[in-house]
Amino acid sequence: MSQITIASITLPAYYDKARNLSNLLKWMKRAADSSADLVVFPEQVLQGYLPDTLSWNGDVVSWQMAQAEVIPHGESVRALLTKAHSLNIHVVFGMTEHHPQHDEVLFNSAVLAGPDGLIGVYRKVHQPGDEKHVYYPGSDFPVFDTALGRIGMLICYDKVFPESTRELALKGADIMIMPTAWGYSGDGSLGDADPMVDSYTLFGRIRALENQCWMIESNLCGQHGNLHYHGHSRIINPRGNIIADSGSEEGMALATVDVRADIRAARSTDYLGYFFLKDYVPVSAPASPLTVFNRHAQPLGESYE
Amino acid sequence: MSQITIASITLPAYYDKARNLSNLLKWMKRAADSSADLVVFPEQVLQGYLPDTLSWNGDVVSWQMAQAEVIPHGESVRALLTKAHSLNIHVVFGMTEHHPQHDEVLFNSAVLAGPDGLIGVYRKVHQPGDEKHVYYPGSDFPVFDTALGRIGMLICYDKVFPESTRELALKGADIMIMPTAWGYSGDGSLGDADPMVDSYTLFGRIRALENQCWMIESNLCGQHGNLHYHGHSRIINPRGNIIADSGSEEGMALATVDVRADIRAARSTDYLGYFFLKDYVPVSAPASPLTVFNRHAQPLGESYE
Numbered sequence: 127m128s129q130i131t132i133a134s135i136t137l138p139a140y141y142d143k144a145r146n147l148s149n150l151l152k153w154m155k156r157a158a159d160s161s162a163d164l165v166v167f168p169e170q171v172l173q174g175y176l177p178d179t180l181s182w183n184g185d186v187v188s189w190q191m192a193q194a195e196v197i198p199h200g201e202s203v204r205a206l207l208t209k210a211h212s213l214n215i216h217v218v219f220g221m222t223e224h225h226p227q228h229d230e231v232l233f234n235s236a237v238l239a240g241p242d243g244l245i246g247v248y249r250k251v252h253q254p255g256d257e258k259h260v261y262y263p264g265s266d267f268p269v270f271d272t273a274l275g276r277i278g279m280l281i282c283y284d285k286v287f288p289e290s291t292r293e294l295a296l297k298g299a300d301i302m303i304m305p306t307a308w309g310y311s312g313d314g315s316l317g318d319a320d321p322m323v324d325s326y327t328l329f330g331r332i333r334a335l336e337n338q339c340w341m342i343e344s345n346l347c348g349q350h351g352n353l354h355y356h357g358h359s360r361i362i363n364p365r366g367n368i369i370a371d372s373g374s375e376e377g378m379a380l381a382t383v384d385v386r387a388d389i390r391a392a393r394s395t396d397y398l399g400y401f402f403l404k405d406y407v408p409v410s411a412p413a414s415p416l417t418v419f420n421r422h423a424q425p426l427g428e429s430y431e
Numbered sequence: 432m433s434q435i436t437i438a439s440i441t442l443p444a445y446y447d448k449a450r451n452l453s454n455l456l457k458w459m460k461r462a463a464d465s466s467a468d469l470v471v472f473p474e475q476v477l478q479g480y481l482p483d484t485l486s487w488n489g490d491v492v493s494w495q496m497a498q499a500e501v502i503p504h505g506e507s508v509r510a511l512l513t514k515a516h517s518l519n520i521h522v523v524f525g526m527t528e529h530h531p532q533h534d535e536v537l538f539n540s541a542v543l544a545g546p547d548g549l550i551g552v553y554r555k556v557h558q559p560g561d562e563k564h565v566y567y568p569g570s571d572f573p574v575f576d577t578a579l580g581r582i583g584m585l586i587c588y589d590k591v592f593p594e595s596t597r598e599l600a601l602k603g604a605d606i607m608i609m610p611t612a613w614g615y616s617g618d619g620s621l622g623d624a625d626p627m628v629d630s631y632t633l634f635g636r637i638r639a640l641e642n643q644c645w646m647i648e649s650n651l652c653g654q655h656g657n658l659h660y661h662g663h664s665r666i667i668n669p670r671g672n673i674i675a676d677s678g679s680e681e682g683m684a685l686a687t688v689d690v691r692a693d694i695r696a697a698r699s700t701d702y703l704g705y706f707f708l709k710d711y712v713p714v715s716a717p718a719s720p721l722t723v724f725n726r727h728a729q730p731l732g733e734s735y736e
Contacts, residue, residue: 180704251712252710252712253710254703254704254705255704255705266715267715286641286703286707287641287707287710287711287712288593288594288597288641289593289597289711289712289713289714290712292593292594292714292716293714293715293716295721296714296716296719296721296722297716297717297719297721298719298721322703325640325671325703328633328636328637328640328671329637329641331633332633332634332637335630335633336591336592336593336634366630366633398559398591398627398630399485399559399560400559400560402591402592403721403722404721405557405558405592406592406594406721406722407556407557407592407594407595408594408714409594409597409598409601409713409714410571410572410598411597411598411601411602412602414601414602414603416600416601416602416603416708416709416711417601417708417711
């Protein structure tokens, strides 16, 4: 497919799964009406993200446990996959997943589906704050071959870590998709001058640029739990330029792009002039207190059947 | 040492080693007069950077070969080390080094010296364009324990690659120092709107922020060879904020900072709230055409005696 239309949606989430589902279905239709081939939604937009990540709350964990769904058999997940089929589009959305055989095991996941059904799931690897107590970490950054290109996913805090998107790029990703719940540091009264908007922009642009891949970000808006969200769902090209931005309110970033042509341009003559991945040199650092890492949690089962 | 004063110098280079040396000595004195403990200079500021990196030119290689010096015994190197001793300061500067036993082997190197003499040398790993034909690549990102903190170095194009500064951070660097020759994409008439200034800023800020380390950048200014340079030598704190900038003309970025206090703040509560290095997860990607790398050139000798 030479040209595709990408829609990245900013919308609020509620602690009301039926309401969230209804909004997702409505926006899928709107995006399809704008000729979107790919529609991207925020992190945990189905059940609602944690009210904050800095204080453990047993009620919150119980609520997430009760609201979690199995992929792809959960009722809401089936409704979203059916909609993608009927609209003939691809969709990425964030949700709380529970393991099919171990329903006390939760993941913070992103689902990728196409017209023919489920394509793949990404389970968030890097967990900020209280997520460490609620979710199992993912153990892989998979890349999926789709009719739109090779798609890899990451979620929110993953983008702080260059290794996340580097792994996707080295595995051949064309499009990196990031559902997120990236809040203001305060109550949002600073608007785009809030330092968390600045860091969001820096990280988003650089992950596209340093890997010369597309980066599609979808963020929440409004107050949700104790956090305030700044939206700015974006489509960023392989030179690190923001080519579409939803703004900070409910809405859509929309662009029609030639995925491969812009990657080829970025990796040959168009920007800085070199193919960065060709000169990749892995990190070589001895074990130390600063090299602790915990990609320890082997998945309990990779099957989504 | 609790507080230190850092000076990062923007200056032009000439294809005239005596003139460059004289400028370096003059700026070391000026910086010391401003109470600098650490003075940083651009890439290859001693012999002058390649006139461009996109066309091989045998005369240029011969000239670099003739102008190269051994570290620390070369005449200009000794003059700079003597000056650091007499001023009681640390200094970093870029130069063309030739190997002590294999004088046809050139490196694009950064020298770190203190009041007591040579501390260490970094040989550029990532080589853009024609550098690949002129210089041996370095094979390591060393970190040196100094009276000012743990110092690691990178040079110019290295900063496009997140692995460069990640390795320094994982090895415990407090201060990452980058001599560079980062040109405008054009003739400089766009000023700071030139896309190469934008990429310079993005990469500089993010390498500090994602590693929560200090990043000190020193760049050339003026026309040199076929390239135009934008200056903007900078001191960037561990939250990715530019706290001092030289501007685009010959001059000095100067700041007095508490190196460790700002690192501790960045890695605890001050920004995003987490210690990113603690959650480092290495890249895990299978071999592919995109994972070619060439940290192949084992140094011919690591001794600087």
